[in-house]
Amino acid sequence: MRVGFIGLGGQGAPMARRIVEAGFATTLWARRSAALDPFAGTAAGTAGSAAELAAASDLVCLCVVADADVEQVASGVLEGLRPGGVIAVHSTVHPDTCRRLAGRAAAQGVSVLDAPVSGGGRAAEQGTLLVMAGGDPEVFASCRPVFATYGDPVVHLGPVGAGQVAKLLNNTLFTAQLGLAADTLALGGALGLDPAVLGRVLPSGSAASFALERVADAGGTLDRIGAHAGGLLAKDVRLLGEVADAAGRTGRGPVRDAARAALDAMGR
Numbered sequence: 575m576r577v578g579f580i581g582l583g584g585q586g587a588p589m590a591r592r593i594v595e596a597g598f599a600t601t602l603w604a605r606r607s608a609a610l611d612p613f614a615g616t617a618a619g620t621a622g623s624a625a626e627l628a629a630a631s632d633l634v635c636l637c638v639v640a641d642a643d644v645e646q647v648a649s650g651v652l653e654g655l656r657p658g659g660v661i662a663v664h665s666t667v668h669p670d671t672c673r674r675l676a677g678r679a680a681a682q683g684v685s686v687l688d689a690p691v692s693g694g695g696r697a698a699e700q701g702t703l704l705v706m707a708g709g710d711p712e713v714f715a716s717c718r719p720v721f722a723t724y725g726d727p728v729v730h731l732g733p734v735g736a737g738q739v740a741k742l743l744n745n746t747l748f749t750a751q752l753g754l755a756a757d758t759l760a761l762g763g764a765l766g767l768d769p770a771v772l773g774r775v776l777p778s779g780s781a782a783s784f785a786l787e788r789v790a791d792a793g794g795t796l797d798r799i800g801a802h803a804g805g806l807l808a809k810d811v812r813l814l815g816e817v818a819d820a821a822g823r824t825g826r827g828p829v830r831d832a833a834r835a836a837l838d839a840m841g842r
Contacts, residue, residue, distance in 0.1 A: 576601070577720055578627040580647055581637030581665070582609040585691070588698035589637060589664070589724040594618045596723040603627040605647075624650030631655070633717055637664040637691075640809070641671045648675050657683030660713055662721075664705075666690045666745070666806075668813050669735030672708070676734045685713045688734055689721065690741035702726050706744075708736030739817060745810035746833045751785035752796060752807075753836025758786075759794040769794040800840025807833075808842040 576599045579590040587609070594600045594616050603621040604610050610620055621627035628634050628651040638647055644665050651661060661679060663672050663686065672688035679686050687709035697703045705725035707714050714730045721728045731740050758776070763769040773790030776782065792798040811833045818824070826834065 576630060576632045578631030578634040584695045585698050586637030588695055592701055592723040593720060598720060601627045601630045625654035628654030633660045633662060633720060635662045635664055641667040644671055652679060652682060655684050660685045660717055662687045662689045662717060664689055664691050666741050666810055669738040669817060672738055673735050685710055686734055687714055688737040690737050692744055698724050706731055706737040706740040708732055709734045742810050742814040745807060746814045747829055748785055749807045749811055749836050750829050750832035751783055752789055752799060753832055753839060755786040755789040756796045796840045804840040804842040808837050
């Protein structure tokens with residue numbers, strides 16, 4: 575399978591590198607040409623446009639930031655991708671963005687998988703990203719060997735959009751857990767415990783969580799996390815709210831309330 579990859583940021587670049595190192599014929603394109611520099615001297619080829627990349631690919635992976643980026647880049651990809659080709663959206667976006675793209679692509683005989691990932695750049699480097707995919711099961715099966723170069727586990731969840739729903743739920747729960755962890759460490763401090771020591775103790779107990787470890791590493795507050803990832807987490811919590819409202823699950827509920835409180839504490 576020939577693979578094209580667009581979106582060579584902190585997470586996308588190590589994903590693309592693992593595809594190249596696994597021996598797949600890989601073509602890269604970036605809106606910022608400097609993003610291609612780390613791949614000089616590798617087996618990866620480069621293209622002058624998204625359409626040119628698509629013409630050289632059977633599967634095109636997109637790892638850009640937002641819905642508008644996906645729509646813009648995918649338009650170029652559809653100019654060059656042949657019938658039978660596949661677009662995999664690794665970005666975290668609204669499920670309807672992927673469903674609309676799937677409708678456009680189907681008219682050209684192209685399939686779409688929404689396959690957002692979780693774990694960050696370090697997990698991508700190690701090949702341990704969680705890949706949550708939606709789309710045709712047979713198309714997913716054909717692309718799975720590529721996803722498995724950077725993902726473990728790689729899970730099929732249902733039709734197009736299902737992967738995005740799972741990722742939005744994941745990020746909303748993570749945001750809520752961040753807030754609860756920060757509040758717990760602050761409460762411990764108010765009760766006379768050293769929050770730094772508590773932040774080393776609790777991850778060894780039944781309260782352990784990835785979010786608690788991140789907050790403890792950040793000094794017990796949400797300030798550093800909010801500056802680094804607050805904007806993206808706020809986007810994902812908002813998107814889940816839109817999806818839930820459209821499904822008739824109006825109101826917030828405990829998880830969304832806790833996530834919103836955490837974002838408020840981050841100034842988001």
